[in-house]
Amino acid sequence: MQETLYPLLRWILLAPLAGFLLNGFLGKRFLGEKGGGIAGSLAILAAFILAAVSFSRLLALPPEARLLRDVMYSWISAGTFSVTAALRFDPLSAVMALIVTGVSFLIHVYSIGYMRGDKGYNRYFAYLNLFVFFMLTLVLADSPLVMFVGWEGVGLCSYLLIGFWYEDPEKATAGRKAFITNRVGDAGFLIGLMLLSALLAAHGVFSMDFDTLRQNAPLLSSVTVLGMTAPTLIGLLLFFGATGKSAQFPLYVWLPDAMAGPTPVSALIHAATMVTAGVYMLARMSFLYDLAPKALEVILVTGCFTSFFAAVIGVAQRDIKKVLAYSTVSQLGYMFMAAGAGAFSAGVFHLATHAFFKALLFLAAGSVIHGMGGEQDLFKMGGLRKEMPFTFLLMAAGWLAISGVPGLSGFYSKDLILEQVFVHGGTFVWAMGVVTAALTAFYTTRLMVLAFLSGKRGHGHAHESPLVMTLPMAVLALLAVFGGYLLHKKLFVFLGPAYAPGEGTAEGAGRLMAISVTAGLGGIAAAFLLTMPKTAAALRRAMPRLHSLVYHKFYVDEIYGFLIIKPLRYVSDKVLFGLVDSGLIDGVGVNGSARASYAAGKLLARVENGRLDLYALVFAIGLALMLYWVM
Numbered sequence: 001m002q003e004t005l006y007p008l009l010r011w012i013l014l015a016p017l018a019g020f021l022l023n024g025f026l027g028k029r030f031l032g033e034k035g036g037g038i039a040g041s042l043a044i045l046a047a048f049i050l051a052a053v054s055f056s057r058l059l060a061l062p063p064e065a066r067l068l069r070d071v072m073y074s075w076i077s078a079g080t081f082s083v084t085a086a087l088r089f090d091p092l093s094a095v096m097a098l099i100v101t102g103v104s105f106l107i108h109v110y111s112i113g114y115m116r117g118d119k120g121y122n123r124y125f126a127y128l129n130l131f132v133f134f135m136l137t138l139v140l141a142d143s144p145l146v147m148f149v150g151w152e153g154v155g156l157c158s159y160l161l162i163g164f165w166y167e168d169p170e171k172a173t174a175g176r177k178a179f180i181t182n183r184v185g186d187a188g189f190l191i192g193l194m195l196l197s198a199l200l201a202a203h204g205v206f207s208m209d210f211d212t213l214r215q216n217a218p219l220l221s222s223v224t225v226l227g228m229t230a231p232t233l234i235g236l237l238l239f240f241g242a243t244g245k246s247a248q249f250p251l252y253v254w255l256p257d258a259m260a261g262p263t264p265v266s267a268l269i270h271a272a273t274m275v276t277a278g279v280y281m282l283a284r285m286s287f288l289y290d291l292a293p294k295a296l297e298v299i300l301v302t303g304c305f306t307s308f309f310a311a312v313i314g315v316a317q318r319d320i321k322k323v324l325a326y327s328t329v330s331q332l333g334y335m336f337m338a339a340g341a342g343a344f345s346a347g348v349f350h351l352a353t354h355a356f357f358k359a360l361l362f363l364a365a366g367s368v369i370h371g372m373g374g375e376q377d378l379f380k381m382g383g384l385r386k387e388m389p390f391t392f393l394l395m396a397a398g399w400l401a402i403s404g405v406p407g408l409s410g411f412y413s414k415d416l417i418l419e420q421v422f423v424h425g426g427t428f429v430w431a432m433g434v435v436t437a438a439l440t441a442f443y444t445t446r447l448m449v450l451a452f453l454s455g456k457r458g459h460g461h462a463h464e465s466p467l468v469m470t471l472p473m474a475v476l477a478l479l480a481v482f483g484g485y486l487l488h489k490k491l492f493v494f495l496g497p498a499y500a501p502g503e504g505t506a507e508g509a510g511r512l513m514a515i516s517v518t519a520g521l522g523g524i525a526a527a528f529l530l531t532m533p534k535t536a537a538a539l540r541r542a543m544p545r546l547h548s549l550v551y552h553k554f555y556v557d558e559i560y561g562f563l564i565i566k567p568l569r570y571v572s573d574k575v576l577f578g579l580v581d582s583g584l585i586d587g588v589g590v591n592g593s594a595r596a597s598y599a600a601g602k603l604l605a606r607v608e609n610g611r612l613d614l615y616a617l618v619f620a621i622g623l624a625l626m627l628y629w630v631m
Contacts, residue, residue, distance in 0.1 A: 003065075003067045003068070003069045004057075004061065004065070004067065004068050004069070005068075005069055005070070005071070006054065006057065006068035006069065006070055006089065007070050008050060008053065008054060008070070009054060009068060009069075009070035009087040009088075009089055009140060010070050010072055010087060011050050012047050012050045012051055012054070012087075012097065012101075012136055012140065013047075013087070013133060013136050013137060013140065015043050015044070015046040015047040015050065016043050016044055016047055016129045016130070016132040016133040016136065017129070017130075017133045018043055019039060019040045019042075019043025019044070019125070019126075019129035020043075020126050020127075020129040020130040020133060022036075022039050022040075022043075022126075023036050023039060023040055023122045023123070023125045023126035023129065024122075024123070024126035024130075027039075027122030027123075027125070027126060028122045028123075031122065032122075033116070033117075033121045033122070036121055036122040036125050037108075037111065037112035037115075037121070037125060038112070039125070040108055040111075040125030040126070040128060040129050041105065041108040041109050041112065043129055044101060044104050044105040044108050044129070044132055045105050047101045047132065047136065048098070048101035048102050048105050051094070051097040051098050051101050052098065054068060054089050054094070054097075055094050055097075055098060058089060058090075058091070058094055063496065066090055066091055067088060067089070067090045068088070068089040068090075069086055069087065069088050069089075069142060070086060070087040070089075071084055071085075071086045072084075072085045072086060072087070073085050075145075075146070076145070080201075080206045081197075081201065081206045082206065082207065083143060083145050083146070083207075083208055084142070084143070084209070085146060086142035086143070086146070086209065087140040087141065087142055088140065088141070088142040088210065089140065091494050091495045091496060092280075092283060092284060092348070092495060093139050093140050095348060095352065095491070095494075095495070096139040096276075096280055097136060097139055097140060099272055099276075099351070099352055099355050100132065100135050100136060100139060100272050100273060101132070101136070102272075103268075103271055103272035103355050103356070103359050103476070104128075104132045104135075104268060104272055104273065106359070106363075106472035106475055106476060107128075107264050107267050107268050107271075107272075107359065107363070107472070108125070108128060108264075109468060109471070109472045110264055110267075110363050110366070110468070110469050110472040110473070111124070111125070111128065111262075111264040112468050113465065113466045113468035113469040114262065114263065114264055114366055114370060114469060115262060115264070120164065120165075123164075124161075124164060124262070127157060127160045127161050127164070128161070128264075128265075128268065130153075130157050130160075131154060131157035131158075131161065131268065131273060131274075132273070133153070134149075134150045134152075134153025134154045134156075134157060135150060135153075135154050135272075135273040135274070135277070136150070137149055137150030137153060138150025138151055138153075138154065138277055138280070139280060142209050142210060143208045143209045143210060144193055144196070144208060144210070144213075144285075145193065145208055147281070147284075148189070148190070148193065150277075151186065151189065151241075151245065151277060151281075152186065154245075154273060154274045154277060155178075155179060155182045155183070155186065155245075155274075156179075157274075158175075158178050158179070158182070158258070158269060158274055159175045159176070159178055159179035160175070161175075161261050161262075161265040161268075161269070162174050162175040162178050162257075162258045162260055162261040162265065162269075163175020163176065163260070163261070164261050164262060164265065165260075165261075165262075168260075170260060171260040171261070173257075174254075174257040174258060174259075174260035174261070175260070175261075177253070177254050177257050178254040178255075178257070178258055181244060181251055181253060181254040182244045182245060182251075182254065183244075184244060184251060185240055185241045185242070185243055185244020185245060185251050186241055186244060187241075188237045188238070188239075188240030188241045188244075189237065189238055189240070189241025189242075189244075190241075191237050192233075192234045192235075192236075192237030192238040192240075192241065193238075195225070195230070195233065195234055195237065196213075196220075196234050199220055199223055199225075199230050199234075200213075200216060200219070200220070203216065203219045203220075205219070210284065213287070213288070214287040217231065217287050217288050217291060218291065220234075220291070221291050228294070229291070229292065231288050231289075231291035231292040231295070232292040232294045232295045234288065234292075235285075235288055235289050235292040235295030235296075236292075236295050236298060238281065238282075238285060238288075239278075239282070239295060239298065239299055239302075241278070241281075242277075242278030242279070242281055242282060242336075243278070243302070244278075245274060245275065245277040245278040245281075246275050246276070246277065246278030246279055246332050246335075246336070247275055247328070247329050247332060248278070248302055248303065248306045248329075248332065248333065248336060249302060249305055249306040249309060252306060252310065252329050253556060253557055253560065255269075255270070255275065255325055255328065255329055256322055256325040256326060256329070256553075258270075258325070259319070259321040259322060259325050263321065263362060263363070263365060263366030263369060264362075264363070264366060266321060266324075266325070266362050266366075267358075267359045267362035267363050267366070268359075270324070270325065270328040270358055270359075270362060271328075271354070271355045271356075271358040271359035271362065272355045272359060275328060275332055276332075276335075276351050276355070278332075278336075279332065279335045279336065279339065279347055279348070279351050280348075280351070282299070282336075282339045282344065282347070283339065283344040283345075283347065283348055286344045289339075289342075290342075296339070296340050296341075296342060297340065298340075299336055299339055299340035300336075300337055300339075300340025300341060300421075300425050300429060301340070301429070302333075302336060302340075303332075303333045303334070303335070303336025303337040303338075303339070303340055304333065304337050304340075304425075304429045304432050304433065305333075306329060306330070306332070306333035306336070307329075307330045307331070307332075307333025307334050307336075307337065307432075307433070307436045308330075308333070308432050308435065308436045308439075309554075310326045310327075310329035310330035310333065311326070311327075311330040311436045311439035311440055311443065312439065312550060313326045313550060313553050313554065314326035314327055314330065314439070314440075314443040315439060315442060315443045315446070315550060316547060316550040316551040317443075317551070318377050318378050318379055318551075319376050319377065319378070320365045320368065320369070320376050320377075320378050320381075320447060320451065321362070321365055321369075321376055323378070323443055323444075323446075323447050324358070324361055324362055324365060324447075326443075327358070327361075327402070327440065327443065327444065328358060330436060330439075330440060331350070331354050331358065331402075331440075333436075334350055334414065334417055334433070334436070335347040335350050335351055335354075335417075337417060337421050337425065337429065337433060338350060338417045338420060338421070340425065341417075341420045341421050341423070341424040341425045342420075342424055343416075343417065343420035343421075343424065345491065345492050345495045346413070346416045346417050346420050347417070348491070348495065349412070349413045349416060349487060349488075349491055349492070350413035350414065350416075350417055352413075352483070352487060352491070353401070353409035353410055353412065353413040353480075353483055353484050353487070354410075354413070356401070356409055356476055356479035356480045356483045357397075357398040357401035357402050357408075357409060357410055357476075357480040358398070358402070359476050360394065360395070360397065360398040360401075360473060360476035360477055360479075360480050361395065361398040361399070361402065361444075363469070363472065363473050363476065364391055364394055364395035364398060364473055365395075366469075367388065367391040367395075367464075367465040367469055367470070367473065368381070368384060368388065368391060368395075368451060368462075370465050370469070371384070371387070371388050371391070371462040371463050371464060371465060372384075372459060372462045373460075375459065378447060378450040378451055379450065379457065380457060380458065380459055381450060381451045381452075381457065381459065382450065382451070382452075382454045382455050382456045382457040382459075383452075383454070383455055383456030383457075384451055384452045384462055385452040385453060387461060387462040387463070387464075388452075388462055388463075388464050388465075389464070390464055390470055391464060391465060391470065391473070392452045393477075394470070394473045394474060394476075394477045395448070395452070396448065397477040397480045397481050398476075398477065398480050399444050399445065399447075399448050401480040401481065401484075402440060402441075402444055403440065403441035403444055403445065403520050403523065403524055404437055404440070404441065404516065404517065404520035405520065405521075406517055407481075407485070408480065408481055408484060409479070409480050409481065409482070409483040409484030409485070409487075410480075410484065411484060411517070412484035412485065412487075412488045413484060414437060414516065415512075415513050415516055415517075417433070418430060418433050418434065418437070418512060418516050419509055419512055419513075421433055422512055430512075434515060434516055434519045435519070437516055437519050437520050437523070438519040438520060438522055438523035438526075439523060440520075440523065441519075441520040441521070441522075441523030441524045441527070442523040442524070442526055442527045443527070444527075445523065445524045445527030445528065445531075446527045446530075446531045449527060449528060449531040450531060454531070454533075
């Protein structure tokens with residue numbers, strides 16, 4: 001592919017980095033609360049404008065030459081191996097950069113009102129800006145090694161933001177859980193990168209930029225490692241890293257606990273940044289997965305199972321943010337189903353529409369929590385449609401979009417994924433996707449009924465959120481309603497065939513669409529029926545064990561705790577600390593050497609007793625020994 005050097009790209013990164021430095025080092029003393037929020041938001045707005053300018057420059061190029069590169073400096077140079085710190089702006093990274101900066105800017109503006117009065121206000125905006133900086137590094141990177149810097153950076157920032165209120169042990173624990181779980185997946189990602197680099201070096205390829213990888217990846221098809229072709233093994237290792245970042249089974253458990261952070265953080269992580277990293281990485285490495293159909297099968301099945309499993313859990317949750325958290329896990333499963341079917345552009349399309357309606361839903365949930373003084377239990381809400389009418393209307397747009405109502409953004413992307421899964425994934429996976437669509441409509445409708453449409457349940461008067469919070473929600477509501485229509489088809493033409501291998505139109509596509517729409521509308525109707533207080537109570541009484549199992553999330557966290565965390569803690573406390581640290585290092589090394597020194601000191605103390613005749617005797621003996629040794 002032809003390229004155009006474009007030094008403006010680095011400034012897309014430097015804008016949020018500057019915001020981080022301003023709030024991090026000068027914010028509390030010089031900017032204060034008002035200035036810190038404005039500075040942090042303007043930094044992201046600047047990045048969005050720069051991305052939009054770069055986008056217009058990209059559109060001016062012929063389709064076959066749509067690549068802007070910014071080569072900043074030589075990062076690694078070791079013999080024949082070299083890595084350049086360079087950025088790329090092609091159709092895929094352009095879409096991601098606009099989504100990341102655009103949605104993040106709205107979340108920053110919303111945060112000005114939501115976080116008002118918090119003692120860590122400037123620190124919050126510093127972390128938020130740093131998060132966007134690392135996410136942009138990830139999506140604009142011109143090589144997987146530079147991408148890995150952003151990949152690890154968003155992991156660090158998620159830890160800082162999820163555990164933002166670290167004085168609360170529960171919130172601090174949630175931050176650590178996110179960080180450690182992601183490190184497990186990142187180990188697979190890093191091993192995959194090292195294996196890819198080593199195998200290409202064996203074929204005389206020492207550069208790691210994406211264009212070089214795309215050209216030389218076919219060389220690996222004839223290489224076998226551990227009984228698998230090299231593309232398959234590398235693809236599975238990279239996918240394991242994606243299961244951590246994008247919260248797929250079995251590494252999804254950190255994401256529901258990430259609700260411990262401020263609600264705008266939940267919107268940022270769940271909608272536009274960290275959790276989309278895995279989907280983006282698969283699309284970016286699509287040339288490798290074209291050579292690894294077995295790896296795509298694993299991705300397809302994992303996405304299908306995760307999507308259904310998380311949707312079932314979401315049906316019974318009481319916490320308004322937990323419902324949306326499991327919804328995010330489920331919708332990410334949809335994106336992985338698209339990737340597993342080889343329909344990478346369909347996955348990116350759903351990534352975009354999901355960013356709109358999920359950011360809206362989280363911000364609206366934050367508005368509800370803000371209006372109710374911190375309450376998050378759906379069973380303590382009710383009647384909010386009259387007390388928070390604007391929030392209700394905006395959240396309703398997100399509700400109908402995620403439910404797949406025809407004409408709204410979620411309908412277009414969800415329907416396309418189901419169609420591609422039917423063509424390339426098989427009838428069973430498609431059927432599971434349809435059931436998941438019905439469950440999605442059910443639990444989001446249940447949320448709306450419990451919070452807004454049912455009778456008031458004992459709480460005091462709730463108040464509408466200020467304009468600085470509702471205005472960003474209104475913009476997202478417009479995107480949730482019209483974004484799918486505006487992006488449909490145009491996005492695929494822009495992305496080009498490179499990210500949509502094997503996509504085709506299913507026979508009877510209209511029938512498949514009718515089935516999925518019917519499933520979504522059926523889920524909405526069932527929620528209105530089954531969420532009525534008497535009906536819901538009767539269901540819980542009829543199936544208490546099933547309800548308890550789903551409400552407690554199938555006890556996955558408890559199983560992990562028993563099978564993994566408890567044995568590791570035992571090994572750490574009893575073996576490593578008790579035997580190695582206390583016994584060998586402290587006992588033999590530190591304490592043992594101290595005791596030996598003490599004993600030697602006591603022995604020498606007997607000699608150093610102040611008697612001159614004894615000193616003379618020792619001196620004479622020593623002199624005699626020296627003379628004997630010399631002679």
